Amino acid sequence: MNPIPFLRPQLPSLEAIGAYYRLAEEARFYSNGGPCERLLRERLSDHLGGVGCVPVHNATSGITIAVRAVTDAAGTGDRRFVVMPSYTFVATAGAVRMLGYEPLFIDVEPAAWQMDGEALTDVLTQRGTEVAAVLGTHTFGLPPAAKVQQGWQEICAEHGVPLVIDAAAGFGAVDDTGTLTGRDQAPHVFSFHATKTFGIGEGGLVTTLDADLLERIDALHSFGFVQGRLATYAGVNAKMDELHAASALAVLDGFDEILRRRREIAAYYREHLEPHGFAFQTGAAGGTWQAGYLVAPDAATRAAVLSGAAAASVGVTAYYDRPVHRHPAYADAPVHGGMTVTDDLAARALALPMANDLSEQERQRVVEVVLDAARGR
Known part of the structure; x- marks a missing residue:
């Protein structure tokens, strides 16, 4: 019998990608928010019901930018820790280490394998003044029940600690109320890696319904520019190029x-x-x-x-x-x-x-x- 591999990624055909990439070729515009990237923002936003969308070149950069945006906005950036579950992929911790924070690990609960709300309450009650942010995860891309998500938000708000969600594999997932993941004030970060269900090779997405955070995230992913070439924030280059945006548009079609x-x-x-x-x-x-x-x-x-x-x-x-x-x-x-x-x-x-x-x-x-x-x- 033929072997069955663990994963067998399948990206769109060159023909399907090319139908969109011709927009970039015709404009001679291959990065920095070209026609494919702009169209992708619009279509992803429509797909998620009007949420603000910032495509990025990978999800790890997306986490870094999102955490930086929320800690700057909340004024918690000088604190030491970012709370997160340990039952996750190493990129979750690696992103915050690269920002200079220390991961502070907590347990998950046994049925849905999501960040344990009681553990989160306990750590913020005891050490909240040391916590710059909470980086919750949607384990294996699955969102927790809506009440669990609300509980995370409420305990974070009570302690004045911002929340970011690493929903890497979760683009298209729905919770127990049928709500699509990513429709939230708290930034959600998705991966579009080749092995993901929404796979384009390398890429990702950050979403939020918070207009201020959207501006910050958008700026931080493009050198800190808000208007023209005026760097309002100390940003990086995490933009999605036109070829990957064209690939994402082709994936979205099917x-x-x-x-x-x-x-x-x-x-x-x-x-x-x-x-x-x-x-x-x-x-x-x-x-x-x-x-x-x-x-x-x-x-x-x-x-x-x-x-x-x-x-x-x-x-x-x-x-x-x-x-x-x-x-x-x-x-x-x-x-x-x-x-x-x-x-x-x-x-x-x-x-x-x-x-x-x-x-x-x-x-x-x-x-x-x-x-x-x-x-x-």
Whole structure:
């Protein structure tokens, strides 16, 4: 049988990209907010219901800019820490380290794997005057329930600490009320990396409904310019060029179908694996499914599945199996409270193959391999 890779990215065809890129060629305008980038802003804003959009060259820069914007606006930039969950990708912590802040890690909750609201309340109650910002994450691109998001906002507001959301894989995700991720005052940062469901190669997006923050973010991603070439802020160059903007426009044309296919594959995984003790995130149906994320019943089952899948050439892997606070680069960063849930999830985490064109036969084979390995351990 042919191998099934973990991820099989699929970008738009050159023909589809070229239909938009000709706008840049005709204008001889290839970066600095050319016709493709301007059109992309408009279409992304329309897609999200009128939110302010700033395309960026990657999401890590987007996080850096968003955190800088909110701390400048809130006057908290001279504080030491940025609170974040450890059950995330290392880029979340790396971005704030590059700004000179120290990550302050907290636990996640066990059902939806999102930043624990009680832990957030506790750390801000005890150390809020030391916290420059909270960098919440939408784990695996899935937004928490609306009440959970509201709780994060309320506790941050109570302590005068700004909130940024790293929603990297979450463009197109919806919460339990059906609301699209990114429609918020708090800046949300999305990744358009090739492996994401909305994949263009390299790229990202920062969104906000706050007009002041939108101006700051827009300026910071383009050398600090607000009007003409007057640098109002100390910014960087994080602009999205025209070729990647054209790619994003082409992705957007077929994005609803991409989401439908991936959610259908994920529903199949859930239907056939949940009865056997494998668990998915609460609210997972609204996710974008960069991969098939789940946890095994126990660590031994996870090990058996990984071994069996490797022998069958099926790309099942462990994702977030090493929390950020256990990476050497961040082992010296402070942890507030216990990491019981984070460590438990990391010991059982699995990720199943996903692709826009994953066939029915392939998804059946993935499930068979997982269940055979689990039964035979």
